[in-house]
Amino acid sequence: MLDLVTVILAAGKGTRMKSKLPKVLHKAAGKPMLQHVLDAAKNAGARRNIVVVGFGGDQVREAMGEQAEFVVQTEQLGTGHAVRQAEPLLKDEKGTVVVLCGDTPLVTSELIAALYEGHKAAGAKATVLTAIMPDATGYGRIIRTPEGEVARIVEQKDASEEELKVREVNSGIYCFECQELFAALAKVGCENAQAEYYLPDVLGILREQGEKIWAVAAEDYEATLGINSRVQLAGAEKILRRRKNIELMDKGVTLMDPDSTFVDADVEVGADTVIYPFTWLEGSTVVGENCQLGPNSRFSDAKIGDGVCAQFTYGHECTIDSGVIMGPYVHIRPNSHIFNDVKIGNFVEVKNSNVGQGTKLPHLQYIGDSDIGTGVNLGCGTVTVNYDGKLKHRTSIGSNAFVGCNTSLVAPVSVGEGAYIGAGSVITKDVPAGSLAIGRAHQKNIDGWVDKRK
Ligand code: UD1
Numbered sequence: 001m002l003d004l005v006t007v008i009l010a011a012g013k014g015t016r017m018k019s020k021l022p023k024v025l026h027k028a029a030g031k032p033m034l035q036h037v038l039d040a041a042k043n044a045g046a047r048r049n050i051v052v053v054g055f056g057g058d059q060v061r062e063a064m065g066e067q068a069e070f071v072v073q074t075e076q077l078g079t080g081h082a083v084r085q086a087e088p089l090l091k092d093e094k095g096t097v098v099v100l101c102g103d104t105p106l107v108t109s110e111l112i113a114a115l116y117e118g119h120k121a122a123g124a125k126a127t128v129l130t131a132i133m134p135d136a137t138g139y140g141r142i143i144r145t146p147e148g149e150v151a152r153i154v155e156q157k158d159a160s161e162e163e164l165k166v167r168e169v170n171s172g173i174y175c176f177e178c179q180e181l182f183a184a185l186a187k188v189g190c191e192n193a194q195a196e197y198y199l200p201d202v203l204g205i206l207r208e209q210g211e212k213i214w215a216v217a218a219e220d221y222e223a224t225l226g227i228n229s230r231v232q233l234a235g236a237e238k239i240l241r242r243r244k245n246i247e248l249m250d251k252g253v254t255l256m257d258p259d260s261t262f263v264d265a266d267v268e269v270g271a272d273t274v275i276y277p278f279t280w281l282e283g284s285t286v287v288g289e290n291c292q293l294g295p296n297s298r299f300s301d302a303k304i305g306d307g308v309c310a311q312f313t314y315g316h317e318c319t320i321d322s323g324v325i326m327g328p329y330v331h332i333r334p335n336s337h338i339f340n341d342v343k344i345g346n347f348v349e350v351k352n353s354n355v356g357q358g359t360k361l362p363h364l365q366y367i368g369d370s371d372i373g374t375g376v377n378l379g380c381g382t383v384t385v386n387y388d389g390k391l392k393h394r395t396s397i398g399s400n401a402f403v404g405c406n407t408s409l410v411a412p413v414s415v416g417e418g419a420y421i422g423a424g425s426v427i428t429k430d431v432p433a434g435s436l437a438i439g440r441a442h443q444k445n446i447d448g449w450v451d452k453r454k
């Protein structure tokens, strides 16, 4: 556990996103960019995280909840001005502050830890994380002395032609000794091309005061990429998904085609699960071992047991226990619990229902607001009629019941244990356990009718 506090800058509008949503709330691999940064900070051991909000601040606070402390920057006067807003919360902090940007979702806890350790080892007052960019356009450039020490950072818009050729850039991530940071920030002016208070100016100021400033170079520039546009967001998304796929494969998950497998950052998958192409695993989904998911399946916030087979299936906010076989073309909607060894065949929808162990829903069913026991067999075309136009009602089906094809169960209604229902029935009254219910018109055969018609 490192002893550090972070300040995360997230007040900017993100003009280039062309969005009403604050930039840092745009999602990559299923979670807001700011959440990626916050998670990396927490995993690096940060004991306090202070987020500077401004544009859409209420939205950002609401999305992050209790995870961080917040300060407001009412006017976006630059990154230096943004960090100063955190001063009241940090005036008693004697330790080390890491400044991060809310728009760098690829940053890792390892990188933050490497920056912190490099800073401590050097005994510096300020350390900047740098990266060598293939295309440095837009970034602040690291200007070094002939001896190789960092002299200052110059922004793209303030740089000379010679300085623009430098490919070593400011990642926007820094480590500072807290007291020195705020003392230097008070001296930062805004005489520059953007008339902004630049945080990177702190390095030049400290150096002129004879303090040691330092740079740690990121091995891989990707982890420092700052996202300013939708095109860059799509690039970050690709990198995060590739990282996640590699993590899963390293843990024993088979991905038939990683390029067409989309797994959100926080999803967990057990060993020996095989994922077929065009499968999405989203949000807080947890998948057990030995499953076969896909092709073409999507699970969001789903809890899936071991040995589940699901093809062409969409499940969200649902629990699917072990040994369940589903698909093709199955939709499991929120608040559904499918117990062990249930078989769900083609074109079936289940909503807000419990389906007991070993029950079969083989084809063309709608099951809504229902409690179904164990070992039940529902014939093709069984429908729970749960909605009367105003209210939803529940259906209950006892264990080992057998429901004939094309039956409508008009809720509220219950079918007792082991009961049978004749095909084509419309069931409007409760069916006692162990009995047979038939609710359909009697068939009448008229002899010779065809000849008489001639
Ligand atoms: C900044 C750095 C640049 C660095 C780059 C890395 C400055 C002056 N420049 O440039 O050297 O290479 O990041 O990505 O710092 N923000 C606020 N309040 C403000 C302004 C910005 O909170 O008044 C926040 C933004 O929301 C964003 C972060 O600070 O999360 C960086 O701001 P941005 O405008 O993206 O800075 P860059 O021009 O990218």
Ligand code: MG
Pocket (backbone or CB within 6 Å): 103, 226, 227, 228
């Ligand atoms: Mg930026």
